[in-house]
Amino acid sequence: MAITGRAVFLAFVGVLLVFLAAPAGTWVLWAVLGALAALLLTDLALAANSRRVRLEAGGATSVRLGEDAAVFLIVANPDKRTLRATVRDAWAPSAVAGPRVHDLVVPAGERRRVETTLTPVRRGDQHRAHVTVRSYGPLGLAARQSTHAVPWSVRALPPFHSRRHLPGKLSKLRELDGQHRAMIRGQGSEFDSLREYVPGDDVRSIDWRATARRETVVVRTWRPERDRRLLVVLDTGRTSAGRVGDTPRLDHAMDAGLLLTALAGKAGDRVELLAYDRRVRAQVRSQGRGSTLQAIVRAMTPLEPELVESDSAGLVATILGRQSRTRQLVVLLTDLNAAAMEEGLLPRLSALTARHMVLVAAVGDPKVAEMAAQRGDAQSVYGAAAAQKTLAERRRITAELRRHGVEVVDAGPEEIAPALADAYISLKAQGRL
Amino acid sequence: MSTDTTGAAQSPPTDPPAGSSAVSVGVAGVWRRVRGPLAFLVGASVLGVLVSLNAVPSPIGDLDPEGANPDGSRALVQILRDDFDVPVTIARDTDEAVAAAGADSVLVLVKSHRLTAGELDRLAGLPGDRLLVQPTTQAIKALAPGVEVTGRGDDRDVLSPECTLEAARTAGDARTGGELYSGASTACYPAEGGSALVRTDSGDATVTILGSGDPMRNRFLAYEGNAALMINLLAGDGVVWFLPDVPSTGGASDPVDLLHPGFLPGAGMLLAALLLLALWRGRRLGPLVAERLPVVVRASETTEGRARLYTARRARPNAAEALRSGALSSVRPRLGLGTETAPEAVVEAVSQRSPRDPEQIRALLYGGPSDPYTADDTALVRLADELDALDREVRE
Numbered sequence: 001m002a003i004t005g006r007a008v009f010l011a012f013v014g015v016l017l018v019f020l021a022a023p024a025g026t027w028v029l030w031a032v033l034g035a036l037a038a039l040l041l042t043d044l045a046l047a048a049n050s051r052r053v054r055l056e057a058g059g060a061t062s063v064r065l066g067e068d069a070a071v072f073l074i075v076a077n078p079d080k081r082t083l084r085a086t087v088r089d090a091w092a093p094s095a096v097a098g099p100r101v102h103d104l105v106v107p108a109g110e111r112r113r114v115e116t117t118l119t120p121v122r123r124g125d126q127h128r129a130h131v132t133v134r135s136y137g138p139l140g141l142a143a144r145q146s147t148h149a150v151p152w153s154v155r156a157l158p159p160f161h162s163r164r165h166l167p168g169k170l171s172k173l174r175e176l177d178g179q180h181r182a183m184i185r186g187q188g189s190e191f192d193s194l195r196e197y198v199p200g201d202d203v204r205s206i207d208w209r210a211t212a213r214r215e216t217v218v219v220r221t222w223r224p225e226r227d228r229r230l231l232v233v234l235d236t237g238r239t240s241a242g243r244v245g246d247t248p249r250l251d252h253a254m255d256a257g258l259l260l261t262a263l264a265g266k267a268g269d270r271v272e273l274l275a276y277d278r279r280v281r282a283q284v285r286s287q288g289r290g291s292t293l294q295a296i297v298r299a300m301t302p303l304e305p306e307l308v309e310s311d312s313a314g315l316v317a318t319i320l321g322r323q324s325r326t327r328q329l330v331v332l333l334t335d336l337n338a339a340a341m342e343e344g345l346l347p348r349l350s351a352l353t354a355r356h357m358v359l360v361a362a363v364g365d366p367k368v369a370e371m372a373a374q375r376g377d378a379q380s381v382y383g384a385a386a387a388q389k390t391l392a393e394r395r396r397i398t399a400e401l402r403r404h405g406v407e408v409v410d411a412g413p414e415e416i417a418p419a420l421a422d423a424y425i426s427l428k429a430q431g432r433l
Numbered sequence: 434m435s436t437d438t439t440g441a442a443q444s445p446p447t448d449p450p451a452g453s454s455a456v457s458v459g460v461a462g463v464w465r466r467v468r469g470p471l472a473f474l475v476g477a478s479v480l481g482v483l484v485s486l487n488a489v490p491s492p493i494g495d496l497d498p499e500g501a502n503p504d505g506s507r508a509l510v511q512i513l514r515d516d517f518d519v520p521v522t523i524a525r526d527t528d529e530a531v532a533a534a535g536a537d538s539v540l541v542l543v544k545s546h547r548l549t550a551g552e553l554d555r556l557a558g559l560p561g562d563r564l565l566v567q568p569t570t571q572a573i574k575a576l577a578p579g580v581e582v583t584g585r586g587d588d589r590d591v592l593s594p595e596c597t598l599e600a601a602r603t604a605g606d607a608r609t610g611g612e613l614y615s616g617a618s619t620a621c622y623p624a625e626g627g628s629a630l631v632r633t634d635s636g637d638a639t640v641t642i643l644g645s646g647d648p649m650r651n652r653f654l655a656y657e658g659n660a661a662l663m664i665n666l667l668a669g670d671g672v673v674w675f676l677p678d679v680p681s682t683g684g685a686s687d688p689v690d691l692l693h694p695g696f697l698p699g700a701g702m703l704l705a706a707l708l709l710l711a712l713w714r715g716r717r718l719g720p721l722v723a724e725r726l727p728v729v730v731r732a733s734e735t736t737e738g739r740a741r742l743y744t745a746r747r748a749r750p751n752a753a754e755a756l757r758s759g760a761l762s763s764v765r766p767r768l769g770l771g772t773e774t775a776p777e778a779v780v781e782a783v784s785q786r787s788p789r790d791p792e793q794i795r796a797l798l799y800g801g802p803s804d805p806y807t808a809d810d811t812a813l814v815r816l817a818d819e820l821d822a823l824d825r826e827v828r829e
Contacts, residue, residue, distance in 0.1 A: 002712075002713075003712050003713050004713065005713055007713065008710045008713045011702070011706035011710075014705075015702045018699050018702040019693075019696075019698070021695070022694050022695030022696075022697075022698045022699065023695065028698060029698035029701050029702055032702060033701075033702065033705060051455040051459050054454070055454055088718045092722050092723075092724040093722070093724055129720075130719055130722075131719075132457075132718050132719025132720075134718060146455045146457045146459065147455065147456050148455050148456060149454055149456045150454060241728050241730050242732030243729060243731050243732055244732045248727070249732060304727060305727070307728060335732075363732075365732045365736075367731070367733040371733070372759060375814070375818060376814070377814065378810035378811075381814050382740050382813075383740040383744075384759075385740070385743055385751070385752030386736050386742075386743055386752075386755070388756055388758065389739060389751075389755040390735070390736045391759060392755065392759065
C-alpha cells in the first residue's frame with residue numbers, strides 16, 4: 001500500500017484541529033486520529049485491486065542504437081471498480097525509457113493502452129524489469145500497490161554508423177563489373193557473356209573464335225568472381241574493451257564488420273561471423289544464398305568485451321575446424337597489441353595463411369597519435385616518446401604480419417570501416433579472394 | 434513470447450488467469466511473513482505480564498524500613514518482628530506517626546530534615562520513648578532540648594561504648610561514627626568532640642540520639658555490635674518507624690501546566706502526521722532496477738602509463754630512442770629507403786635535402802657514444818623540436 005500527499009495534508013490539518021480543539025478534552029486527538037485512519041482504510045478498501053490488474057506487453061522488439069522504439073502495455077481492469085492508477089514501466093537506466101510513469105483511469109472491465117518510448121544508449125538486449133501499478137482509492141488518499149512481471153525485451157542493434165559509406169563503396173564495386181572491365185582484366189574476373197562489339201570496347205577483349213562463327217564482331221564481357229566466402233572474426237578479448245574515443249574497440253570493429261558484410265552481400269559473396277575470446281561467443285554460418293547481414297547484426301548485438309586474454313591457438317583451431325574446407329577470406333578484427341600478437345597469433349599464423357587469405361584490421365587510437373605530436377615541456381616530450389614507442393611496436397607487428405602474407409588495415413575509428421571496405425574491394429579486383 | 438502476448442491483447446478481456454502476474458508480496462503474503470515474529474512478540478508480552486502480575490515493587494531508599502537495598506533497614510525490621518515479636522508500625526507521614534505512637538512504644542525518627550517545625554512540635558507532644566537518628570538541630574531543639582551537636586567524626590569509625598548504658602555496654606563496639614553530641618545525661622561511644630550516642634530523660638520517657646544511621650543499615654547490620662546495639666535499643670513493646678516522605682513541592686507549578694492545553698495532543702497528532710509524511714515520501718513506485726555496467730578502459734592507457742614511467746624515471750635514453758625511431762620511420766619512406774638501410778646511407782640522403790651538416794644530422798638521428806640530447810630534459814625537448822624541423826626539411 002501507499003499513501004498520497006493529500007493524506008499527509010489532511011493529517012497536518014488534523015494537527016491544527018487538535019491543537020485548537022484540545023481544551024475540549026483528550027478525546028479530540030483520538031477522534032481525529034480515528035477519523036483519519038478510517039478515511040485511509042475506507043479509501044484503501046475502495047481502491048481497485050492492483051494485484052488483479054492484467055497486463056499485456058507489446059511493441060517493438062528491436063531498435064537501432066540512437067533511435068526510438070515504442071513499447072506498449074495494455075492495462076486491463078477485471079475488477080468491478082474503476083482503476084485510477086499510476087503505472088511505472090520500469091527499464092534499466094540505459095534504456096532511457098520515458099515517460100517514467102503513466103497516470104490512467106480504466107473503468108471496470110475495460111482496458112487502456114500506455115506507450116513507453118525507449119531510446120537505448122547501450123547496445124544489447126534491454127529487458128523490462130517490472131511494471132508497478134499503484135491503484136488509488138476514490139478519495140485519492142491511499143493506494144494499493146503491486147509489482148508485476150511483464151517480460152518484454154528490446155534488442156538495441158549496433159548503430160552501423162558506417163552505413164553512409166555503403167553507396168560510395170557499392171559504386172566502386174560496380175566499376176569492377178563487366179561494363180567497366182577495361183581497367184582490370186585478369187585472374188580477378190570471370191567470363192560472363194558474349195555481346196556485340198560497340199565502338200570504344202577494348203579490342204583485346206574481342207573473342208575471335210565467336211566472331212568467326214558469326215557475321216559481327218563479338219566481345220567477351222567479364223564480371224568479378226562471385227560466391228567467395230568471407231569469415232569476419234571479432235576478437236572479444238580484453239583488448240576489445242579499450243575505449244577509443246568514447247566507444248569500445250569492439251563496437252568500432254562491429255561497425256567495420258557490418259559495412260564489409262553489407263558490401264560483400266551486394267557483391268554476391270557469402271559472409272559468416274565468428275566472435276571469439278576463449279570460447280565461441282557468437283557464430284553465424286551462411287546457409288546457401290541470401291544475405292546474412294540481418295543474422296550477423298542479431299548475433300553481434302549482445303556481444304560484450306570479456307576481460308580475458310584471447311586464446312589465439314583456440315581461435316585458429318576454430319577457424320580451421322569449421323566445415324567449409326574451401327579457401328576463404330578471414331577478416332580478423334582485433335588490436336595490433338605487440339605482446340598479445342607475438343605470443344598469440346604470430347606463431348600460429350602460418351597454419352591459417354596456408355589455407356586462407358587473412359586480413360587483419362585494427363582500430364588505431366587517435367589519442368596516441370595526438371600524444372606523439374605533443375611538444376613543449378619535458379612531460380609532453382616523454383609522452384610523445386611513449387606514444388612513438390607504441391606506434392613503433394604497431395609498425396613492427398604490421399611489418400611482421402605482412403611478411404606472413406597477411407593484409408593489414410590499421411586506421412582510426414572514423415576511417416576503419418571504409419578502409420576495410422577498400423581493402424576488400426582491392427582484393428576482389430586483384431582476384432585474390 | 435512476443436507474438437503470444439500481442440495476440441492475447443486482441444482477444445476480449447476475460448477473468449484473470451489463476452496465476453497473477455504480480456511478483457510483489459500481497460496482503461496475504463505480508464501476513465504470512467510477519468505472523469511468526471508477531472506471535473512471538475505477543476507471547477513474550479503475555480508471559481511478561483503474567484510473571485509481573487504478583488510482584489509488588491519493594492520501596493528503595495536510605496533507612497527505609499521496607500527497603501531491601503544495601504542502605505535500607507528492612508533486615509533490622511524483620512529481625513525485630515520475627516525474632517523478638519516486636520510489633521513494628523511503619524509511618525510515612527506525621528499523621529500516621531501520631532496515630533501509631535503509644536506510651537510504651539519507641540518512635541524511631543529518621544530523615545528528620547523532611548519535617549517542618551509544626552510537625553516536630555506535634556511529635557514532641559507524643560508519649561513514649563524516641564530514637565532520633567542523625568537529627569537536625571531543629572529536631573534536637575524540639576525533641577531533646579539541652580543536647581547540642583558538638584562535633585563530627587568519621588562515618589567509618591567503629592567506636593567503643595565506654596559507658597554504663599546497658600544497651601550499649603552489652604553490644605560492644607559499633608559503627609556509630611558520625612555526628613557527636615554533648616549535653617545529655619548519658620553519653621556513649623565517645624570520640625573527639627562528643628559522643629555518638631546520647632540519651633536524655635524527659636520525665637517518663639527517654640530520648641536517644643544516634644549520630645549515624647549505619648548500625649541500622651542492611652549492609653552493616655552483620656558487623657561489630659551493630660545489630661545488638663539496635664536490638665537492645667528497640668526491643669520492647671512496640672516500634673513506630675517514622676520515615677517522613679519527601680514533602681511535596683506544594684505551590685510550585687508543574688512546567689506542563691504552563692503549556693497550551695493543545696500542545697501535548699497537538700504534538701501527538703504532529704507525530705502521526707510526520708509518520709504519514711515519511712510513508713508518503715519513502716514509498717517507492719516499485720523496486721529499483723539494477724544494471725550491469727560495462728568496464729571503462731581507455732585504449733591509450735598503457736601508452737599513458739609508459740609516459741608517466743618515463744617521466745618518473747627521467748628515462749632520457751629510452752625516450753630519445755623512441756623519438757628518433759619515430760622520426761626515422763617518417764623520413765625513410767620519403768627518401769625511398771627501406772627499414773634495413775644503414776645509418777650512413779640515411780644520413781647522406783637526408784643531407785641532400787637539408788641544409789644541416791651531416792655530422793649534425795647523424796647526431797640528431799642516431800645519437801652516438803656521447804649523446805648531447807640526453808644530458809637533461811631541456812636537451813630532450815630540443816631533440817624533439819629539431820627532429821620535427823628535420824622532418825619538415827625532408828618533406829619540402
